[in-house]
Amino acid sequence: MIIPPIVNQVVSLQDLCDKIAQNAVHIDQEGCFPEHEFKWMSDASLMDITLPGKPLSFEQDHTAELLDLLKQIGRANLPVGRIYEGHINALYLIHLFGTLEQQERWFSDVTTYEKLFGVWNTQDAGGVRIHDLGDGQYRLEGSKTFCSGAGWVECPLITGELLSADGKGWQMCILPKEKVQLLQVDSSFWKPLGMRASASFKVDFTGIEIEEIDLLGPPDAYYRQPYFSGGAIRFAAVQLGAAEAILEETQQFLRNAHRTEDAFQRARVAEISFLVETGNLWIHQAGIKYDLWVKQADKCEQLLAYANMTRTVIEDVCLRVMQLAERSIGSRGLMRPNNLERIHRDLTTYLRQPAPDQTLTAIGEYVLNQDTTRGLWNEQ
Ligand SMILES: Cc1cc2nc3c(=O)[nH]c(=O)nc-3n(C[C@H](O)[C@H](O)[C@H](O)COP(=O)(O)OP(=O)(O)OC[C@H]3O[C@@H](n4cnc5c(N)ncnc54)[C@H](O)[C@@H]3O)c2cc1C
Structure with missing residues (x-):
């Protein structure tokens, strides 16, 4: 993919990703945030790429290309991929549930003011x-954990239990920029094995007041399917990027160590290669099917099962790739400043996503509920 020209130069996605990958080691610290990376991505027109009129507009069917982009950013640096996915997810929820007025307001925060969402x-x-305080005023109470980009995300989309005489449920809202400075960010929460630079802190919202226009969609819209569980294909794409990076690093490591003649090393590299390619085939197919099925109500369950399978396969691919790579590179390869040490920690951490067991059993439930397994994933 060629990113549109910026200030008298043409930046290829490859160049940008190389730059992000080279800086990954420098920001691999608790409390760090990929500040420069998001500036480079903004300069390269990646932050508004899914907005109306842009190359991967949500208004058209570009999911497979979007997943490929997410994978490439994840390959360059997993924490950057995580935060970028959150930004894209927020913009997608605005696209799905925002009023025209809200879309105009929040999309211009990205296009005009280069704001980061999450x-x-x-x-x-x-x-x-x-x-609900009445007169269109609301007060927040309580906190969130794992808030990626906390302290840096300028427009966080948060969810909470709406307590109002007019309606109850899981309500989305987007905090106004000026209120974000008032948030109590607890960085001491974040002492992870990997993904240090994702700055996924705990944030307390108690006392923050918002207005009706800050509420996004009706209560429970956040969990509306197939958007909620179907969205897992985006984080799966980011995860697969790290598996690709491990393949690249392992191949380079073995070449540099002159260990390419050994049959066991060849067998492991073969396995890593076809596992990564399996992941690519799944992610591509998931993107195609998402666009085909997302607007057909009668395909919702099928799409969810397919997204659940994709996410589960990618987790398995990543776990197996890490284990094969470990055996190939040995303890020397798992030592800093070798990139594999960091990518391994980051991927191990980022593979932990919500409800993996439930996801697996939901696939089985779907298949067992069908009259026949013939044509299970047919596209018509
Ligand atoms: C780097 C990183 C960044 C993140 N950023 C964000 C973010 O920006 N925004 C955000 O909202 N979230 C974020 N998250 C949180 C993420 O989406 C998941 O919610 C979280 O990682 C799940 O954590 P867990 O594995 O401890 O979950 P758990 O739910 O504790 O799951 C652990 C295991 O327990 C099982 N299990 C779950 N419930 C039960 C039960 N009731 N009984 C028995 N077993 C059960 C699961 O299937 C799984 O096997 C982030 C996470 C990471 C790692």
Whole structure:
């Protein structure tokens, strides 16, 4: 993919990703955030690429290309891929559920003001409640965990339990930029094995007041299917990027160590290669099927099962790729400053996504509920 020209130069996606990958080692620290990376991506027109009139507009069918882009960013640096996926997810939710006025407001925050979005839904026992104060005013109470980009995301989309006489449910809202400075960010929450630079801190929203126009969609829109579970193909694409990076690093490592003649090393590299290609075939096919099925209500269950399979296969591919690579490179390869040490930690951490067991059993449930397994994933 060629990114549109920027200030008198043409930047290829490859060049941009190389630059991001080269800087990954420098930001691999708790408390760090890929500040420069998002500036480069903004300069390269990647932050608004899914908005109306742009190359991968949500208004057209570009999911396979979007997944490929997410994979390439994830391959360059997994924390950058994670935060970028959150930004894209927020813009997609605005595309799906925002009024025209809201879309205009939030999309121009990206195109004109280069604002970074994110989606913060995960929470522990002290989760967010949205109290209706009347007259279109609401007050937030509680906190979120794993808020990627906290302290840097300028327009966070958060969810919470709406407590109102007019309606209840899981409500999305986007905090106004000026309120974001008031958030209490707890970076001490974030002591992870990997994904350090994703800055996935805990954030307390207690006392923040918002207005009706900041609420996105009706209660429970966030969990509307097939968008909610179907969206897993985006993080799966980012994860697969890291598996691709491991293949590249392992191949280079073995070549540099002159260990390419050994049959066991060849067998492991063969396996890593076809696992990564399996992942690519799944991600591509998931993108095609998403666009085909997402607007057909009677295909919702099929799409969810396919997305669940994609996510599960990619997790398995990544786990197997990591294990094969470990055996190939040995302990020397797993030492800093070798890139494999970091990518391994990042991928191990980022593979942990919500409800993997439920995802697997949902696939089985779908298949067992069909009258026959013939044509299970037919596209018509
Ligand atoms: C780097 C990173 C960045 C993230 N960024 C964001 C973000 O920006 N926004 C956001 O909203 N979230 C974010 N998350 C959170 C993420 O989406 C998941 O919610 C989280 O990683 C899941 O954590 P877990 O594996 O501990 O989940 P758990 O739900 O604790 O799952 C662990 C295991 O327990 C099983 N399990 C789950 N429930 C039960 C049960 N009731 N009984 C028995 N077993 C159960 C699961 O199937 C799984 O096998 C991020 C996570 C990471 C790692």
